[in-house]
Amino acid sequence: MITDIESATPALCRLQLGSELRDLRLKAGLTSRQVVRKLLWSPSKLTRLETGENAAVETSDIMALCQIFEADPETTELLKGYAAVTKTKRDWWQSKEYRPVISPSFKAFLGLEATASGLQDYESEFVPGLLQTEAYVRVIHQRAHQGLSDEEIDRLVAVRMTRQEVLHRESPLKLTAIINEAVLYRQVGGSAIMRAQLAHIAEVSAAPNVRVQVVPFELGAHAGMNGAFMILQFRDRVALKPIVYFENLADGWVTRREADVERYEESFTDLQALAPGPQESVSMIKKAMKEH
Incomplete structure (x- = not known):
């Protein structure tokens, strides 16, 4: 209540x-x-x-x-x-500032994320959105949305940064993020931006509601090789069962089908067991910082 x-x-x-x-x-x-x-x-x-x-x-x-x-x-x-x-x-994403750059499907996701109690996020190509720095976000949007004005890019960046408030609210979202090791070495915006980005992940991962793990190259084939996905979990699992969210360049969509959700939950559990724990993963992140 x-x-x-x-x-x-x-x-x-x-x-x-x-x-x-x-x-x-x-x-x-x-x-x-x-x-x-x-x-x-x-x-x-x-x-x-x-x-x-x-x-x-x-x-x-x-x-x-x-x-x-x-x-x-x-x-x-x-x-x-x-x-x-x-x-x-109105929720923040309904404001005039943000509405022009938020698609209907992403608006629906923001509503789910804002009310979720937990988010399990596997990313293979870039840093999870809730852990990105402003500079890193800006480079991604500039590359993915060529042709947009500087003002539109600014709005997209503001949306991403505002989303991160779920990690710091009164009852913070519990984020469990698993990252492919390639993410640590992919040059997004240059060495300075990457060093700052990796330092940010290491800092945020110290929070009690954030857990970060890295899947090393040496582990070979794994359950996340078909692509990135997020699993949203809710306090009332009867009224709102877990939902899986996917996203690509054109759109985003969810699946609520119980059998599909269970498959992704199992995949995420496998990734958690396969990847080194948070402490060792942070060591991998700091090692990548030095190599940048």
């Missing part, structure tokens, strides 16, 4: 609202199908509410659900408060 609704983000309110609505429905002994029939809703509308996917939630919808679930007045008012935040406040 959110103790201070006024200061809560819309993304967090949507997630909490969805979790509590689902709990109320189950306590009332109702299936999703029964609820949508009573309200003449589409099944997807209730699913989006329970998984926190709606950008804004109508108070009238919450009142209708609370009536069906026979929620007490105090609970009803609390859920209406969550809904009000989604209508009156």
Whole structure:
């Protein structure tokens, strides 16, 4: 339960609202199908509410659900408060500054990342986004998005840097990052930028909510060779099961299919077991710094 609704983000309110609505429905002994029939809703509308996917939630919808679930007045008012935040406040990525450079699929990912409790990230070509320095980010965007104006590049960089606030919030995201050794030696922007970038990884990895491991070349074939992926985990694993996110130059997408998610979870577990531990991995990072 959110103790201070006024200061809560819309993304967090949507997630909490969805979790509590689902709990109320189950306590009332109702299936999703029964609820949508009573309200003449589409099944997807209730699913989006329970998984926190709606950008804004109508108070009238919450009142209708609370009536069906026979929620007490105090609970009803609390859920209406969550809904009000989604209508009156915007998440940072919805601002005019960022909207022009954020695709709909990435906007959806940002909402998931903002509410996730954990993120498992395997990267084969570049430093994980939540660990990148501003200079490193800028070089990547300049190379990947040739033709964009300096202002648009500045906005893309600002998006990446603002994302990193999830590592420092009141209940920080738990990041487990596994990096291919090639990332440490790929020259992105020159030696000075790479030294600063690797020093930043070593510094941030000392935080209790951050774990970094490096997969050495010498280990040969491994479970991450098909490409980078992220697994987002949520506190309420019943209402929001883990999701796998992929990204390429053109777009990003997620899979919620249970069998696919399990395969990627197993792959990440294999990578964790294969790679040296955090302390040895930091030693590898510092060695690469010297070679730059």
